[in-house]
Amino acid sequence: MPNVIIGQSGGPTAVINSSLAGAIKAAKMYGIPKVYGMHFGIEGFLKGDIIDMDDYLHDLNDLSLLKRTPAAFLGSCRYKLPEPEDNEEVYQRIFSLLEEYDIEYFLYIGGNDSMDTIKKLHDYARDHHKPQKFMGIPKTIDNDLAGTDHCPGYGSAAKFVATSMTELIADNESFGASDPRICIVEIMGRNAGWLTAASVLSDDSDCDGPDLIYCPEVPIDLDKFINKIKELIQVKKSIVIAVSEGLRTPDGKLVCELTDAYEFVDAFGHRQLSGCARYLANLVARETGIRTRAIEFSLLQRCSTHLASRADVDEAYNVGFIACEEAIRNNSGKMITLHVRSREPYVCDYQSADVHEIANVEKKLPLHWITRDGTYVSREFINYVKPLVIGTITPYYAGGIPKHMSLKYSKVRHDESEMME
Amino acid sequence: MPNVIIGQSGGPTAVINSSLAGAIKAAKMYGIPKVYGMHFGIEGFLKGDIIDMDDYLHDLNDLSLLKRTPAAFLGSCRYKLPEPEDNEEVYQRIFSLLEEYDIEYFLYIGGNDSMDTIKKLHDYARDHHKPQKFMGIPKTIDNDLAGTDHCPGYGSAAKFVATSMTELIADNESFGASDPRICIVEIMGRNAGWLTAASVLSDDSDCDGPDLIYCPEVPIDLDKFINKIKELIQVKKSIVIAVSEGLRTPDGKLVCELTDAYEFVDAFGHRQLSGCARYLANLVARETGIRTRAIEFSLLQRCSTHLASRADVDEAYNVGFIACEEAIRNNSGKMITLHVRSREPYVCDYQSADVHEIANVEKKLPLHWITRDGTYVSREFINYVKPLVIGTITPYYAGGIPKHMSLKYSKVRHDESEMME
Numbered sequence: 001m002p003n004v005i006i007g008q009s010g011g012p013t014a015v016i017n018s019s020l021a022g023a024i025k026a027a028k029m030y031g032i033p034k035v036y037g038m039h040f041g042i043e044g045f046l047k048g049d050i051i052d053m054d055d056y057l058h059d060l061n062d063l064s065l066l067k068r069t070p071a072a073f074l075g076s077c078r079y080k081l082p083e084p085e086d087n088e089e090v091y092q093r094i095f096s097l098l099e100e101y102d103i104e105y106f107l108y109i110g111g112n113d114s115m116d117t118i119k120k121l122h123d124y125a126r127d128h129h130k131p132q133k134f135m136g137i138p139k140t141i142d143n144d145l146a147g148t149d150h151c152p153g154y155g156s157a158a159k160f161v162a163t164s165m166t167e168l169i170a171d172n173e174s175f176g177a178s179d180p181r182i183c184i185v186e187i188m189g190r191n192a193g194w195l196t197a198a199s200v201l202s203d204d205s206d207c208d209g210p211d212l213i214y215c216p217e218v219p220i221d222l223d224k225f226i227n228k229i230k231e232l233i234q235v236k237k238s239i240v241i242a243v244s245e246g247l248r249t250p251d252g253k254l255v256c257e258l259t260d261a262y263e264f265v266d267a268f269g270h271r272q273l274s275g276c277a278r279y280l281a282n283l284v285a286r287e288t289g290i291r292t293r294a295i296e297f298s299l300l301q302r303c304s305t306h307l308a309s310r311a312d313v314d315e316a317y318n319v320g321f322i323a324c325e326e327a328i329r330n331n332s333g334k335m336i337t338l339h340v341r342s343r344e345p346y347v348c349d350y351q352s353a354d355v356h357e358i359a360n361v362e363k364k365l366p367l368h369w370i371t372r373d374g375t376y377v378s379r380e381f382i383n384y385v386k387p388l389v390i391g392t393i394t395p396y397y398a399g400g401i402p403k404h405m406s407l408k409y410s411k412v413r414h415d416e417s418e419m420m421e
Numbered sequence: 422m423p424n425v426i427i428g429q430s431g432g433p434t435a436v437i438n439s440s441l442a443g444a445i446k447a448a449k450m451y452g453i454p455k456v457y458g459m460h461f462g463i464e465g466f467l468k469g470d471i472i473d474m475d476d477y478l479h480d481l482n483d484l485s486l487l488k489r490t491p492a493a494f495l496g497s498c499r500y501k502l503p504e505p506e507d508n509e510e511v512y513q514r515i516f517s518l519l520e521e522y523d524i525e526y527f528l529y530i531g532g533n534d535s536m537d538t539i540k541k542l543h544d545y546a547r548d549h550h551k552p553q554k555f556m557g558i559p560k561t562i563d564n565d566l567a568g569t570d571h572c573p574g575y576g577s578a579a580k581f582v583a584t585s586m587t588e589l590i591a592d593n594e595s596f597g598a599s600d601p602r603i604c605i606v607e608i609m610g611r612n613a614g615w616l617t618a619a620s621v622l623s624d625d626s627d628c629d630g631p632d633l634i635y636c637p638e639v640p641i642d643l644d645k646f647i648n649k650i651k652e653l654i655q656v657k658k659s660i661v662i663a664v665s666e667g668l669r670t671p672d673g674k675l676v677c678e679l680t681d682a683y684e685f686v687d688a689f690g691h692r693q694l695s696g697c698a699r700y701l702a703n704l705v706a707r708e709t710g711i712r713t714r715a716i717e718f719s720l721l722q723r724c725s726t727h728l729a730s731r732a733d734v735d736e737a738y739n740v741g742f743i744a745c746e747e748a749i750r751n752n753s754g755k756m757i758t759l760h761v762r763s764r765e766p767y768v769c770d771y772q773s774a775d776v777h778e779i780a781n782v783e784k785k786l787p788l789h790w791i792t793r794d795g796t797y798v799s800r801e802f803i804n805y806v807k808p809l810v811i812g813t814i815t816p817y818y819a820g821g822i823p824k825h826m827s828l829k830y831s832k833v834r835h836d837e838s839e840m841m842e
Contacts, residue, residue, distance in 0.1 A: 070592060159822070176464065178464060201822055205827075293720070295721070296716070299589055401587060
């Protein structure tokens with residue numbers, strides 16, 4: 001029986017390793033002799049940087065620990081495969097490595113950029129009559145993948161955002177009328193507001209929730225924004241606002257580009273955005289004279305596995321498992337998708353979709369789930385997201401700190417022989 | 422039997438409400454008829470804004486929920502009591518309110534500024550032969566209170582910092598040699614490096630821990646800092662650095678003041694610092710050309726009750742309980758202190774110290790716990806902090822989001838009848 005290889009690609013999520021664990025479990029169950037990992041995705045694979053998972057995983061407890069491990073255990077990459085006509089050598093290299101390691105099942109955990117990799121490899125194999133099967137495993141905190149109700153990774157990020165919002169709002173309310181405070185919280189999502197919208201889950205009997213929610217699907221009119229805050233501050237002394245990192249003004253400019261922050265552009269042309277909340281906080285402080293704070297959840301919203309949603313962990317595991325199973329059943333060029341038959345009670349099943357319909361497509365938050373003035377989200381959205389954050393997964397603690405699986409990295413030790421004084 | 426009043430002051434912590442719960446429990450056990458709360462600390466109290474705790478707490482389950490509630494349940498303030506000779510009216514107002522409500526026991530949960538309040542009220546009562554007793558309950562994430570081994574609030578903030586560091590470091594390591602990354606994490610602590618130093622707890626067999634730790638006790642030489650990073654990047658492609666918000670250059674300037682961030686100064690003359698990591702990240706990016714990210718834990722490090730340390734929750738509860746008990750036993754002008762008889766096994770008991778020796782004093786991280794080059798902390802510090810982060814307290818979840826106790830705030834409802842499209 002041939003072997004399987006699994007890769008992780010793009011930004012990590014809190015549950016990307018659950019999908020890895022699910023795929024490994026399926027491979028073992030089906031008696032696959034060797035489960036390989038790509039060290040740093042397809043980019044590492046191209047360099048022959050291949051991991052034998054048996055070196056790291058010895059029993060089922062190790063799989064449980066892997067599920068509780070944040071970030072990409074195998075390492076990730078942001079490498080865009082060239083078109084075969086532009087650089088066929090890359091493809092020849094990949095397929096020769098697959099043959100060398102007797103790998104027939106190629107699983108890739110990632111978002112819409114990563115599904116582009118699956119699509120290209122599947123098409124190349126098909127066109128060149130290669131036996132290998134290529135399956136995509138969905139992963140993104142942005143929830144912007146087409147063809148699936150929602151995406152593993154999103155539920156845990158949503159749970160982090162909602163939990164932290166609840167705690168932040170309580171903190172912001174701690175000071176009275178003599179010390180009003182405005183807090184602007186920046187949430188990930190370049191073009192899609194799914195994660196910013198999830199901040200609404202903090203709204204319950206014990207918490208006001210955010211006062212305003214600005215998703216990137218609707219431009220922000222800065223004058224109206226300031227007026228809205230001036231109205232709000234008349235009736236409450238604690239204001240908390242959720243904004244997407246990718247928010248734009250009506251003329252199409254990114255709010256964060258109104259600042260002078262140092263910027264990076266990755267291989268897919270994505271800019272590392274930051275500074276939207278900071279810009280707005282400075283603006284609000286100037287315009288209102290009220291103490292205003294900008295908070296960026298930054299990487300915490302995608303790596304806080306200690307707060308992962310159980311529903312999300314399980315679905316991530318299942319899509320990994322099923323993708324491996326489907327490859328073994330000779331399916332290829334597909335991504336496993338989630339289909340919610342019922343939201344209350346929550347019933348979700350798994351199908352698959354052609355990666356050609358998923359690669360490079362971004363699914364945005366439907367406009368009819370955003371209020372007409374663009375400052376809040378609807379009850380339908382709340383019903384959509386609620387089941388995705390249910391349940392918790394308890395980290396394995398040692399010394400009070402969650403423990404994780406880890407490939408070994410070079411460690412620089414500090415000289416502790418010489419202390420001050 | 423006379424009544425008790427409890428107030429919360431200064432920046433909240435993850436366990437400030439555990440101290441409130443402990444004090445309430447003691448008052449109930451000793452048969453105190455009424456337990457009052459100051460709404461927004463002494464500042465609210467002066468306006469007669471007084472809460473009857475019986476309106477909010479009905480049984481022991483409510484106390485358990487209160488312990489799991491972030492931020493200051495009663496509301497807090499940053500109000501500095503004037504000297505009696507400058508404004509005796511304030512004192513007359515306070516003591517007349519205490520008499521009006523038949524309050525003899527005054528408990529105040531706070532840091533060194535709040536202990537100044539206890540000191541002044543105790544001294545005024547002593548000088549004017551008033552019967553009221555004033556007791557301080559220690560609280561600060563900064564751990565900078567004198568007279569106590571450590572301070573409730575610190576352990577939970579340290580646990581948040583260490584846990585988030587572990588997760589962030591894993592995330593930062595997710596990308597390979599072709600995509601090196603430097604992450605600079607800003608941690609609270611204006612003048613004391615206790616919390617920044619706690620990032621070292623992420624260092625274990627599964628995690629490198631931060632590569633460099635900069636506490637405010639030692640100035641940062643920016644040239645040496647850049648050289649250090651250039652050396653590190655030769656041997657590892659993921660670098661994570663912990664810096665205190667209050668870091669200064671050798672000429673005494675705050676690193677964050679090298680930026681143009683909008684700033685606030687509170688009643689105690691504290692500036693709201695932010696921008697140290699951002700300044701350093703921009704500097705590193707310019708000097709090395711490597712992708713660099715600034716992360717501020719910001720308010721999350723003090724409000725993340727979902728990640729509170731069990732040891733900290735229990736000690737916070739106990740100091741609240743004992744402060745109330747001591748007031749009933751006619752002690753006054755004291756703050757409850759923690760004394761660690763043994764760190765391994767951990768054995769801690771409770772004493773009290775004169776607030777005159779605590780008010781307005783800041784206890785810094787000992788210099789002999791910082792490496793000579795000012796870039797790391799010692800094994801002794803690790804031994805000091807380790808027992809403080811042990812154990813977890815499970816939030817009460819509903820719908821996957823932690824639930825909290827809350828005083829009611831005005832809620833602005835959004836019109837959901839009109840959706841886009």
